[in-house]
Each structure stands twice: as structure tokens, then as C-alpha cells.
Amino acid sequence: MKLPSIPTFDKHMARVDWRRSHGETTFNRFAARGKPKLHGVSMAVMAQRGSCGVKVSSRLRRNTELTDLVAPGYSSVRQEIEETLWAGHNLAYGTTGIFAEWAGPGIQKKDAVTRIDRPRLFVFAAFSVNFGKDARLLDRWSAGEDVDTRELYGRISIVTDPGVLSRILNPCPHVEIIPWVTGELRTDGASDEQVETVMREVNDIVDAYAREDGYILDRFGISGPGEGVVIQPVSQAFNQATMLDLSELSWKAKTDHHAVKKVSAPATRAVEIPAGLPEFIETFVTPARIEQMISENFPDGPIDSKGTGRFVTAMRVDVMKESIEERQALGLDDVRIVMAIEAAARQAWKEAMARLPQAEMGI
Secondary structure, eight states, rough: OOOOOOOOOOHHHHHHHHHHHTTTTTTGGSEEEEEEEEEEEEEEEEEEOOOSEEEEESSSSSSSEEHHHHHTOHHHHHHHHHHHHHHHOOOOOOOOEEEEESSOOOOOOOGGGGGSSSSSEEEEEEEOOOOTOOOOHHHHHTTOOOHHHHHHHHHHEOOOOHHHHHHHHHHOTEEEEEEOOOOOOOSSSSSSHHHHHHHHHHHHHHEEEEHOHHHHHHHOOOOOOEEEEEEOOOOOOOTTTTTHHHHHHOOEEEEETOOOOOOOOSSSOOOOOSHHHHHHHHHHHHHHHHHHHHOOOOHOOSSSSGHHHHHOOOOOHHHHHHTHHHHHHTTHHHHHHHHHHHHHHHHHHHHHHSSTTOOOOOO
């Protein structure tokens, strides 16, 4: 399953403004709260009825065996995680699983979570799929084929509330449930004061996480920075919200170190437009985006000259996808922008080859 992309606050509010201007009101039927965003690999871990194991889909690999991606050689870890997932499976129907961040030592670098005692799955939602009689859609989805996103997401029920998740999943030393770290946050755009209050609270929290990940410190006694927060709709039962709600109502705010776009604050009301092409490149070809492109496209290496074209292509596609509003406002020809992105990407890859020793192929 492809994980939904989570926008920043400015992109989230642009979507809210558009929906309000077109008379939509149902998008604000859920309360929203924030959870810590952990620096790891986001994934869907699925247990399908009639199968004998658990499958994993992530931005790195799709529909692989759990043991291959998560813990090669550690059958006890696999068994414990599978038993945890099957507990939730027994309470629902069809295909059941979790959305989680696989984080800990050896997965990413620098943040506090990378220094805990062992890697864990940090759960931020559980899901249950009901395709009804449409077995063809189920077969295509299970095989990893692309299906209509809104149709698929609308048939996937989700639970995000940590208290409910703790009752759905069996206790397991390799699975943690991420808690809420904010109160209720309303972002329906009803008033400027409401939006300013949310931005102020979230920016203060993210600034604090840049210095200290309070969740990891409290849970594991490990001091160090965090990545930021993710705001999710609150769903306490499988029949309350769908993955479509999760996709359309979630947003994120990251610390400066992790932001793939250079911004004035973690959460801003309006999309910030670069002054010109040099500023555009500085805004979008950031160290965090470079690290993300290497991690996603070269998880096992090698970081060498043969990978230049692949890296440049990945950077161009990602920046162009994420900069639609900025490019339209800037008014520059896309050909010029693409050439500048590719030049910056080639330089970044050259620096990565010099920076990363052969012993460190993954990021």
C-alpha cells in the first residue's frame, strides 16, 4: 500500500481555503491533534486474511516480507510483531495492519530516536480494509498495482487514537504506540485568530523538538533532537474515519534540520514564494531533501558516479511535484527551472560521493 503524502501547513491551508471557497464543510468534522514525527522509515505493515505472514510496504520497498525489511535474521522479532498485528486483525475484517515508523539505531542518523536500545515499529494508526464484493480491486491492491486513490482510500477504515490502538494491538517489546503531544487543533480557516493560534502552538512545539525530543526522553531516557510533529484527525473506531480523511486532513511541521523546503517557520499560513531562481534552488534543494532522495533511491547504495542520472531524475521529479504553487507565482519558464534543479542535483551528488564512505551506503 502506498502511504499518503502529508503536506506542510501552508499547503494544507491552501487546500482548506479552496474547499471553503467551493462550499465544502464536511472536511472539518474531525478534531485533530499532534503526534511526534520520528526520523525513520514510514511503512504500512499488513496482515491479510488467508495469508501465512505479514507484508510491508514502504517508500523504500513495496510488498516485501516483514523479516526482509525490518529485522533480517531475527525470527523472534518477526513472530512478536506478527502476533501483535493479528490481534488487531481478529477485531476487524479483510486486510488489517498498521501505519508505523520503523526507527532506531542503524536506520537513520542524528536524532534521539536513533540512539534507543533497539529498532522498533512506532505505530501512528491502524487500518482495516473492506472491499466488499470487489475482489478484483482487492487482488490488484494486494499485488501492489496502482488503483484509484480516492476509491481505495475510501474503503480503508482507520484508528489514530493512541488509547484505542493500545487496546487493539497486543503488547510487544518491538512495537510502540506514538502518543498525542498537543491538544485539539482546529484548522478550518474560520478565522485568522484560529489559524494564528494553531501556528503559534505548533511552531513552539517544533522549536522545542529541535532542541529535545520530549517523547523519546520521557519514554527511553535518551536526550537529543526530534524531527517535528504530525497533525492527524482523531479517530477512535474503525467506522469513524477513512484513509481518505487521514490523507486530506493530516499535515506536518518539521524542524529546520529536517525540512525539505527552506521556510521562515515550521508552520506558515501562506506559501512562501522565492524571490528568483537562485532563491528557488536554495529553498528546494536542501540538505534534508538531498538526504531523503539518497535514502529513498539508494537504501543499499552504492553512492557512486553510476547513480548520478538516477539521483538527478529523482530530485527533479520531487522538486517539480512539490513546487507547483511556487513555480506558478515565480513566473519562470519550467525549462530554466529544470536545468537549475538538475545542475544543483549533480553538484549535490558529487558532494555526497565525496562525503559518504563506502561503509555507509544507506542514509
